Amino acid sequence: MKPLQVVVAPDSFKGSLSASEVAVAVAEGVRSVAPDADVTCLPMADGGEGTLDALLTVWGTVPQRIATVDAVGRPATARWATSPDGRVGVVELAEASGLPRVSDVALQPLHASTRGTGEVAAAVLDAGVEEVLVCLGGSASTDGGAGVLAGLGVRLLDESGVPVPDGGEGLSRATSLDLSGLHPRAREVRWRLAVDVTNPLVGEHGAAQVFGPQKGANPGEVEFLDGALDRWAGLLEAETGVAVRDLAGAGAAGGVPSALVALLGAELERGATLVAEAIGLPAAVARADLVITGEGSFDSQSVRGKVADGIARIAAAAPGRPPVVVVAGQVLLPAAHVRDAGIAAAFSIAPGPVELDELIARTATRLADLAATVTSLFLASHRTT
Template sequence: MSAAEVASAVAAGVRAVVPDAHVSELPMADGGEGTLDALLAVWGVPARDVVTVDAIGRPRTARYGVSPDGRLGVVELAEASGLPHVSDVAPQPLRAHTRGTGEVAAAVLDAGVDEVLVCLGGSASTDGGSGILTGLGVRLLDDRGEPVPDGGEGLARVAHLDLAGLHPRARDVSWRLAVDVTNPLHGERGAAHVFGPQKGAAPADVAFLDDALQRWAGLLEREAGVAVAHVPGAGAAGGVPAGLVAVLGAQLEPGARLVADAIGLRDALERADLVITGEGSFDSQSVEGKVADAVGALAAQAPHRPPVVVLAGRVLLPAERARAAGIAAAFSIAPGPVELEELMGRTRPRLTDLAATVTSLVLASRPHLPPAPVEPSDDARERSSA
């Protein structure tokens, strides 16, 4: 379900208990998939299309956005280089790349923007941002002066950066990178070890990619004079920030906070009695820059600190860590042992039922707001009859 669909399902659960409740539905994103749509919705402008390639070089049409005043361009990495677009073939963890995203970024520069926001997340590759640089005209050369292959495979051989063909506007604009993690570029918490297996990398591939990223960091420091290896968040999206920080002077920003500012979340929290947010798997990564983390932190800053409740597919984070992140409670939509396909097929009604339950619990502590009688949902009737 999209963020907007989840928000709608949760709102239905709240209104089932309090029919006249004022519910603000604010679809969120954390810098990954969905960030472009969230910003386009706020701006009220359509997406633009560009023909590019996917993470393994096949033709693909990707979307990007430009703000109404024409000053800010938005590139969502998952549009061109996302993992879902190459899920129809066997994973290629060493060859997958972000060159298509670089070509989208070039189109944004051609549109005349002054600032480029690159939304990271959902990538299929571990290439340290080398593909984006290639798409912008940079040549990655080996020690014989020959171009290296795309992807992490090429990082193990690159010896020199040729910037002569870099897009003429690439260094005239400001670059911001929306990230949802704080992982460094390489090492045990780096891009290859933490995220590589999700992209099909076997243990040997992980070791190869980690060494390649370390080599890449050394090259960037020698040729661009920028140390990127231990920059928090440099490991996002397969290490994309490394190349863009070193060559383009890009700045990293928490993606969830960026979207929160764009949609006016802070103002909404100041008016809220209850805040419900969501996550697929509510675990340790959820409180390291993702949506739940941002919502919890901002709610804690609101004058009356409204309680924040997380609804998730599964809940793995200990309660004390959740509370430390400003989350009052977290609940799984799974009613008990259940197959994943069945749970996915019932996501919307389970979200609605669980939101109604949470609302009733909050009302129980606030007797001045009595709940209205509620007709059980079809999902609830099934459990009751069973």
């Protein structure tokens, strides 16, 4: 008999273990029951924070570093990477422009910018890639992606032809774009944006209204930023003919997709799907007998474009339709909803009432134990069929 083929493709358990650490623990549990199992570990991410690390782990490549600026303009260092064949460059927005980068200072909702991310993208273009994958999530700004354009050499000008300040506040003054300094390769490559939300750019469900408060915006600033983004959408449409106000996903990361879609023809895609393709997950799942994924909290959002949802879709399309099992810190979905999402079962690592600190401290051990149980159940079910 051929060895049991298991694919382990978890997301991170935020505040506890990285995706690669989760994968190691789960693989240990599988092998404790099936020592001869062929276990393929492919740490996953949904396109936001942690995606770069997941890709580096699977690709086995070394990250590059660039001196840039954080969301409030201070000197910072950010990582980026290329695929083993050098064809795909990866930019994770949180590396330069993320909230954690500016957690030591008061948030600046009107002035925070994604300029640093644009400078990282310019370095990726300099490396000669054919495709740029931008992982969006954890943004500290609401600048509509104007900062990314600035980092790529675009100037936003006011009615007097003077460059406007960085950040959402500057959008309210911008009346034209000077593209003469745009990076020469910016329009030669394919841009793919990994998003995990479908919010439009403006309005009740837009970038400012939904995500502005978590970036420090008070109600008045939220209204101001929404108006600035609306003005920005009008300017982008006037310059490019591309309408982005109501584009699903344009509100991700403070509206970054609006700029990249309008000016560079960027494509918005489910983050989990993009990552899965980049690490070769569909091919691995096609060979699998069992797929184990996981995340810290398995809830209603998990089956709406997150990692577990993406993996379930891949497994459903695979020739053998291998069962997908979720292991999680907590499971908040009824069993019927889990099955409706194309997932065979979901299990929590919590043995019962337990303090969060204790659970976090023993996450790896409990994951290994739970993975062993899942594997035992799978083997037992196949012995009786």
